[in-house]
Amino acid sequence: MGRGPPDGAAVSSAAMNATPQPDDEAAARAANSRLVRDFGLLIKSATRLEQRIDGELRRECGISHTMLEVLIRLCRRPGEEISQRHLADDLTLTSGGTTRLLDRMEEAGLVHRIPSPADRRVTLVETTPRGSEVFLRAAAVHARLVEKYFVGPLTADDHRRLTAALDRIDTALRDDT
Amino acid sequence: MGRGPPDGAAVSSAAMNATPQPDDEAAARAANSRLVRDFGLLIKSATRLEQRIDGELRRECGISHTMLEVLIRLCRRPGEEISQRHLADDLTLTSGGTTRLLDRMEEAGLVHRIPSPADRRVTLVETTPRGSEVFLRAAAVHARLVEKYFVGPLTADDHRRLTAALDRIDTALRDDT
């Protein structure tokens, strides 16, 4: 009653399809490749993780995970000038997406925009006091979830190696184009 | 003219905000936490990776990464009965999302739906010959990218450990509700 197919029965329906294409075998081989599965796992677990934290943040703090990422960057070094462009690059968003994200955050009273005195094209983004406050609550939720799903299942060594590996992957991605 | 703030100047604008809230310091501390950054890296690198492969697949094969994930599952064990529900769970999609995803794939001639003879609520999904064919081309693109960004930057040992770690994370996520 385990996971594997019970050998014969399940295969019957597709066998009626016509001549068993030579493609089918090749496709089955490709689909069962180790790398394909591993890669899928990376994407899937990251997606699940983000969905989980996003849902929890929305429920408990009323902000999305993306908004939290913005607040993280704005709170990191208070007073540092951060432009929309900079945020867009850092968050892997387009400039248009960033515009509207900040529209929503501004409307929610979490940030405000200030035209840069040095360059009249750029607008700088700052947290409001309310932004910092919401961020603190969100950070607590975040910490709890990270603890549970990211730290809990891993040894300290695993964690260190995982981070290092991701960092190399991320660097490779950024360096290319 | 480097990256870091030139010490005094950048801080001035925020300092005018009012009384320096005690929150600000706490927020800065939280934002600089090691875990926050590591977690962000996981999400970000996975996102970038998926965007990259998604774009390449669309350009070269005309399908999205999500569609590829569907084809992988349908080709893995040809003849195995796979319901929409099963796909939805496996892809971390809602049933509504799956319905429309399969609508598009059916329209593109990649899959077709068959009502299950055993349970008239469920509809089964199969690849068409064209689906297998497209999958083969997509798998080649996929393999090239996985090789470049997932295998290239890592040693074999890193890769093995990374996968194991992700598997534990994914399991923890699934086991919890």
Add this chain to the structure above:
DNA sequence: AGGTTTTAGTTGAGCAATCAGCAATTGATT
């Protein structure tokens, strides 16, 4: 100077997902 090219941000249109609500079918309870 003066004209071209690049960069920052906004906007309209479109896409792919979500959520919430629905009908049909099945299984369980009495």
Add this chain to the structure above:
DNA sequence: AATCAATTGCTGATTGCTCAACTAAAACCT
């Protein structure tokens, strides 16, 4: 056998992004 609960897939409305076209400002050439 009749009801009630749970499950499957579909649909309208909404969300949050992308892409492409646009304006304004700055940087770069001769």
